[in-house]
Structure formats: structure tokens, C-alpha cells
Amino acid sequence: MSESHIRPALRTDEAALGELDRDTWSPLHSVQPRPTPPYDPFFDSNHRPEHFLVAEDADGTVVGYVRLIPPTPLACNQHVRQIQGLAVAGRARGRGTGRALLRAACDEARRQGAVRMTLRVLGHNKPARALYESEGFAVEGVLPGEFYLDGRYVDDVMMGRGLGSLTG
Template sequence: MNTEVTVRWSREEDIPALAALNNRVWNETNSPHVAEVTEAEYRERHAVGSGLVAVANGAVCGLIVWRTPSRMESNAHVAELAIAVDPDFQGLGIGRKLVEAACVEAKAQGKRKLSLRVMSTNEKAIAFYEKLGFRAQGRLVDEFCIGGRYVDDILMYKMLHDDAGR
């Protein structure tokens, strides 16, 4: 299957598809808090143009957003990522394209480091991030209790510069 994928900033007309993607992607394997969101809630949490969307064959199939992890100026060089790819479109390189585009945009915004959090139960995502050059930088042991089971939260990072062999 030949799927042409474009990555662009989110638009107002994407909101229904992005809210649906949000509700479809997150589950107890990859998120500590699963809750359906309405289009209005999604719009309130994610302003139009605040994230990059992947579009394949005319359909929104992925999203990547980032934020500065804290309000401290000393932390302003870090972008914390959140990424979602529709399960029907996984394995087509969409996640890679989203992360690569985010690297370019975050670097243009003066960011030096990308970080993310991934639950230890999401082994597929951990392997994906490692392939893209992310490294573990910490582990929050038994951070979440989901379905009666304790789950670790793994902190990962990728530097956007070439200093000191990092």
C-alpha cells in the first residue's frame, strides 16, 4: 500500500479528527489516565496550530505536540513530547515523520532537548523511541496503579545538538 503522508501544523478543521484520534489511541497500556474528550475539550487543551498533524490519503492519522515541562526559565530549552498515531496507520513511518518534524520545529524554537514519558507496559513505543535516538534518563518505579497493577513510568530524552557525545 502506497501511502503519501504530509506533516503540517494543526488547523481548525482538524479538531473533530484529532479529538477522535485522542479517544481512539489512549488505553491502559499507554496512558495512566484514559478519558474521552469532546471536540470542545480538545480545542481548549490544544490550540489550533500548537501541534503537528500527519495526514495520509486525506485523513488525519497522527499528532505530535510539545510543551515546556515547567514555567521555570531555566527549563525553557526542553520540549516534552506527546505523540499519537492511529493504530490503523502504525508501521508506515508516520511516527518517525512526526518526531523528525518536531525535532526541526523545536530546534527552530530554541529547544535543545526533547523529553517524553512512556509507560513500561508500552514496549513497542519504547523500542520505537530508542530507534529514533531517545535514551532512558530515569524510571519512576510503581508510578501508576492501573487495573490493580503497578506500572513504571520511563523518562526518555534526545538532545537536539551534538555536544559532549550526548
Template sequence: MSEAPNSDQTRATLRAITEADAEGYRACLDRVAAERRYLAFTAAPPLQEVKFYIKAMLQRGLPFIVAVDGSGLVVGWCNIHVLPQTEHRVGFSHVGTVGMGLDAPHRGKGLGREMLQSVFDTAGRVGIERVELQVYASNESAVKLYRRFGFVTEGIKSRARKIDGQYDDIIMMARLRPPSRG
């Protein structure tokens, strides 16, 4: 498990991700994944995959921000991914999926709330009307945060994950933006 480098404990700032952030974002993703509690994977994907993902998100104008501490270390991220519409996959371009994470020392300080607000502000401008996510039931602080943002539970996958001998339910949540009046 990679430890967060001696992260500057001053308040992290939010900004749009750039392609130059690939290594820092991947390192943060790897640290959160290594905790084996919050993400569906236990290690970050290879750097080339991360670079490709960031580039694709930027090209499509999708919301993707990073939280950066005073020393320039990426300590968190939040994005809303929309699957590309293809000839055989149509009708879902208004649906986005939240991905987010924070290094442990930066949790519980309101940064998650700020990150979500930031990506939601962009989501409406790029036509995202439905935002959905999946969260482990054991991640109670995240569930509370999402509910405060208007997410509602749409379903529960019981005992959907088993890691280190422990089961965890997955809560499927969504938030709808009212349709625009034309």
C-alpha cells in the same frame, strides 16, 4: 470506546495542525486514550480545552503536526510542548515534552518515525535544546523508536501506573541537542 471510522488505509500524510483540526484531533486523542495503554488519561479533554491548547501551541510557534488519511481523518499527532516561562518559573524555556499517538491501524508503518522527525526539525528552530518524554515500559515499540532517535533513559518510576489491576513502570527519557556554537 470510540472506534476509528472507516479510515482510508492509504498512506497518511503529515501537516501542521490548524485550529480547524480541533475536533478531528480530539477524536483521535479519544480513540488512543480509550485503549487505556498508551496515554496518562482514558478519554480526551473537552473540545474547548483542546481548542485552547491548539491555539496556544500555534501562537507560540511550537511543533505540532497531525497525520491525516486520504479521507481527511486525523489518525495521529505529534507535538513538543514547552511550559510557558513566567515571573516565578524561569530557566526552562529550552525544554520540551513530546506528546504523540497514532490510531491502531496506522501503527508499525513508519509514521511515528516520520512524525518525530518532523517535530524535531522544527524544535531546533524554536530554541528547544532538550526534549523529554515519559513512556510506559509495556509500550516496547515506542521505547525502541525513541531510542533510535537518540533518547536515553534518565530514570524509571517503578509500578507508577496501576490500571485494570496491572502495574506499569514509566520510563523517563530525554534527548539533548548539542549547544550551538557562537
């Protein structure tokens, strides 16, 4: 199991998170081109520190993050949170860091009053899909061939799970 500690992101994590994001970039999970210098800031008006939870090793090194936000600004959709980014450093993979981040995101979503969690994952990203399914996420929709990545068409898979009661 993970030795990682999960905590809210701080503005001072920006450099470490940017480096982690660049180091973990892959067409397995990204629809954006590979980042090249000069690099954009990790935090901006749509990606604020309060949207992120980070995983740290025992020595305080940032080894992962998850981005958790409301999927829309609509009041009628505020009971839902969406994961829009999950990354784990290569040296922290296989130690439960991704699972710990996912569970912490669900806990944080509940703390914020959410009763439902959604995410999108590329169809060919079998490791991520297996993790999400093992944590109770189910496929709720597929956009076949939505992206053309690395020379092939790739499905965009929508997944979701409940976090509590959907009665209201």
C-alpha cells in the same frame, strides 16, 4: 515508509483529533480513564493548536498527532521541549507515521531554539519505547510503580535526547 504529510495543527482539526484521541486510547499509553461522552474539547487553554503537529494521509485524513511544548514556564528551562502526547491511527501504524511525527517534532523543537527533547512513557509500552530508542532517546529516569493501571503497577519512564549543542 510513511505516505503521511506532517503539518501544524489547525483549529479546524479539533473534531478529527478528538476522534483520533478517543479511537487510540489504551491503558498501554494513557493514565487517564477511557473517555466517555460528553467528550471534552480536544483544544483548551493548555492544549492549543500551535502545540500540535498532525500527520495526514494523501487524502487529507488526519492519522496522527504529536504534542510538543516547553516542559515548564521557567526561562531557565526554555531550551527544552517535551513531547506530551503522540497518537497514530490503527490504519496508519507500521507505515512510519509515528517516526515521521517524532522527527518532525525534533525539527520543530530545533526551529524553536531547543537543544534538548524529553518525554515520559509508560514502562510497559514496549512499541513506543523501541521507537524512541531508535530515534536517539535514552532512559534518564524511572519512577517504579508510579501508576496503577489495568490491575497492575506500571513504571513511569523519563527519556531524553539532545537536539544540538548544550554549551552556552
